[in-house]
Amino acid sequence: MPKQGFQPFMESPLHHFKLDAEAQPRRADGRIWCNELPHLGYAVLRGDTAEAGFAQLVEQVTGLALPLKAGAVSQGPQGVLMWTSPDEWLLVSHRQRLADWTAQLDAGFAAQQLFAQTVDSSGGLTLAWLGGTQHITVLRHLGVYDFESIPLGHMVSTVLGKATVQVIRLDGDGVFVLFRRSFADYVWRLLRRAAQPYGFAVCQLEARSDHPLFAQLAAPQPLLVSA
Amino acid sequence: MLVITCPYCQEAREEEEFSYAGEAYIARPAVPEEADDATWGDYVFHRKNPRGWHWEQWQHVAGCRKVFAVKRHTVTYEIAGSWTLADGKALYLKEQA
């Protein structure tokens, strides 16, 4: 095989918008500020909370308590664990850490003979942050859910313009919108169009180490996929 | 537009988030080997289609993706309640008895 052979690399589903070139430091104005958090790691976790050892193993590996209440989100400096269904959760973290976690979880499930599994969906999802004083209003234009009623530290799975999204609300400053790679172009344009009357700007996202999701941007992105 | 309460998400949500999944509690022939064609035909194709209260299944496709039971009035569209399939079945059987 030649040296310059197949070299797979990661590309955000929104790469063609060249958001980096457009990004500016966030200002305290009335505009909608938005950007993508590219290349995070996502894994679906399935299991039965009634099975002894399942919740304990998840917490032991990830440091995140398994949320049992509908829509609850567990947060830590290494990522979040969200309730998506009574027997399904979504784990979001840095891509490399997530790969380590899923390997450890799968090994643990096998060792303890637990009827549980992890499914890595990192290539299939992406996350956008939407902030500014009017960010809830923008969501109201697009979906029927009462977005302002989402308690802090919770997420809701609903539809924005027919596309299924998860809206994650960790603080009052903004929301994270999680959507499929295959719908990314559509959802991004939708958010941008709905935000237009209020003014739309792409903001630089800081890799804040004290934040459960922004912290996952901190380490250098493994842009080249290792074989 | 219906407003349906998902027993798993424990919240009233708009119909847009759900997908209809047909009549609920259709009993499969107890002894499949002995069921004749008419019985199979009823099981596969025939539905109650009542004018009044109807037990049906809905799936929360945009939310938790679970299927559950809803008792809905086909004329007034009133919804009497929604339950997990197991909880609803107990009520359904009591009503049918």
Ligand SMILES: [Zn+2]
């Ligand atoms: Zn639900």
